[in-house]
Amino acid sequence: MNLVREMLHKNMFLSDVDVLSLMVYAKRTLDLLKEMHHIGQPANVVTYTSLLDGLCKNQNLHKATALFMKMKEWGIQPDKYTYTALIDGHLIIICNI
Numbered sequence: 001m002n003l004v005r006e007m008l009h010k011n012m013f014l015s016d017v018d019v020l021s022l023m024v025y026a027k028r029t030l031d032l033l034k035e036m037h038h039i040g041q042p043a044n045v046v047t048y049t050s051l052l053d054g055l056c057k058n059q060n061l062h063k064a065t066a067l068f069m070k071m072k073e074w075g076i077q078p079d080k081y082t083y084t085a086l087i088d089g090h091l092i093i094i095c096n097i
Helices: 002-009 016-027 030-038 045-057 061-073 080-095
Strands: none
Touching: 030 045, 045 061, 045 080, 061 080
């Protein structure tokens, strides 16, 4: 969370969803996504991309693909970072990196 402290120190304010998205990236857990939904804070593309990246880096492509499909179903549009995370995840499996 040093990044958050640095941003606050420089008066760079974050929205609630940005802060929660940073927490998702740090924890890489689906539990936080559920908690965000529970408190009424909708996840955005940054949240989902962070989760997908974590799932892919842990070689859990089945869950990553399922989450990607849900993301699109819920109207969250993937961006270049989302696709990069998925491509990297597949390359890790294919190349045994």
